[in-house]
Amino acid sequence: MMAKSVKTPPSPKAGTARLPNVGAGELQTLLDYVRYAVSCFQAAELVFAHGTTDPVAEAAFLVGEALHLRPEQFESFATARVTAAEGKTILDLIEARVTTRKPAAYLVNKIYMRGLPFYVDERVIVPRSFIGELLASHFGGSESEGTSLIDDPFAVENVLDLCTGSGCLAILASRHFPDAAIDAVDISKDALGVAARNVSDYGLEDRISLHQGDLFAPIKGRRYDLIITNPPYVDAEGMAALPAECHAEPKLAFDGGADGIDIIRRILAQARGHLTAEGGLLCEVGRDRPQIEAAYPDLPLLWLDTEDSEGEVFWITAADLG
Template identity: 75%
Template sequence: MAKRAKPAARHSAIAPKFPKIPAGELVTLLDFVRYAVSRFIEAKLVFAHGTPDPVAEAAFLVCETLHLHPDQFEAFANARVTAREAKQILDVIGRRITTRKPAAYLVNKIYMRGLPFYVDERVIVPRSFIGELLDSHFSGESDRGGSLIDDPGAIESVLDLCTGSGCLAILAAQNFPNARIDAVDISKDALDVAARNVRDYGLQHRLTLHRSDLFGPLGATRYDLIISNPPYVDAEGMAALPRECRAEPKIALDGGADGLDLVRRILQEAKRHLTPAGGLLCEIGRGRERLEAAFPQLPLLWLDTEDSDGEVFWIVAADL
């Protein structure tokens, strides 16, 4: 289990030795983004934590440092930056390079579907495709890609397995306004972060956190929908993780030799925890071929998103 992060240490790293930028050379937000992109490319950083490329990551860090939502960047791109703000921006750019930590850990924030969530080193940085699928395939609107349910309001219960920071459980609460939500994780540290996010969204009355190894504490409870983004990196992938990913809790990434240790258990146990009309939505990364070989009898429906192809499957209770 990952050790509890020490916030003071996260923000008091030794200042990077960057060349001093003369006053007036970097003036606007766009100037700082361009500078950051150049430094990120020069340092050969890896971008896999919610921002797909150096431009998006630079804009994210600049906006967060200036307390702006990412959607506001365009409106302020040519706005001038104060000397104090410039120093703060250069500091976070430097820390991103020298520590190689995911940007989300440096600013303690990530956005999913436009909503902000608190994160730190106790949890994996959220980047699941399930958030998009909840909008595109579970909205009840068939013109948005073919909805798999008729009415989001009819969903009365949702289970989020391996909840981490709780972001998917919170997105589920937003998408299914009449549902009670249970969210499970084996890590106490992760659940502490999730609890903070649940409080931030005022969902304590609808969303309950459980510490357990998958279905353990749930008894005979059944759900209309189970969602899960479990650890699914295989042994080869774990050995090749970039430094940025090695900053995340290993327990949140390691899926065993073939990446399917937890996925197998979820498939084997899910039916006992689904209502007759319920279904399971599960992300497994690039393990589709291995999973289909392991469960050839299951009619898995593979769902694509804007940035993924066949990394999330859907199956209804009757087919499990």
């Protein structure tokens, strides 16, 4: 699950910022701590692209996790008072976020996708893929509105998740395609350790098989009704400009080569041989659409939008791959 290619200068180095002093009793409610965190995050010029998109959402996430509240529970307790011990835990998290520049998900070892919690640590990139939303909106789910690319989710028997990382997309796919067996591949043994934990947490060992290797190599001649992938796609310019937060994540999960589409080229070259006749490929590419369209002017890619993205994921059928 990749970050968007970043064109802005890196944030200040870790350890250069400090929090303002807070007197006893000055912060009382959850909202007080959220407001304080937002002020600290904005003063430190943090970057938000790791499951939250702005300082308010990130502050609420950290406060909620410190208090063992799920995101949907925050509003119910927003004006509740925080104990002294809880307040210290929250302030420690805020300070760690500012001083280390690590993504908030690493500080609490958790991220939410489509409302589901997943374990994450520095062995994997923090998931923030648009594919989870697209599975619900374009593949015959309850959110589909006449735009289904696969009409019957129950007809999908085999799914491949390339570059699975923490395994989040494979798990979301297992819930959306209830009769499908899923193979999840990653070149990183460390990443697959995190994926194995998430698969186990959801009790899906009998449906999701993890494979270590380079793209299609571990699954040899198998064919799938659906291939989903969120591969490395940051170009050389973007790699040089990654913010400090992204430097805490595995470089391998970002680097897409000089123009960002080295791995995407390999996926497009090999995908047809691993799809069933009626199958298709769903691929996230960040801001690399211009490079892909220039490299493949005759390929009929269908570009899909989400609530927070425009043309960052494409769909192509096996037939159109030729």
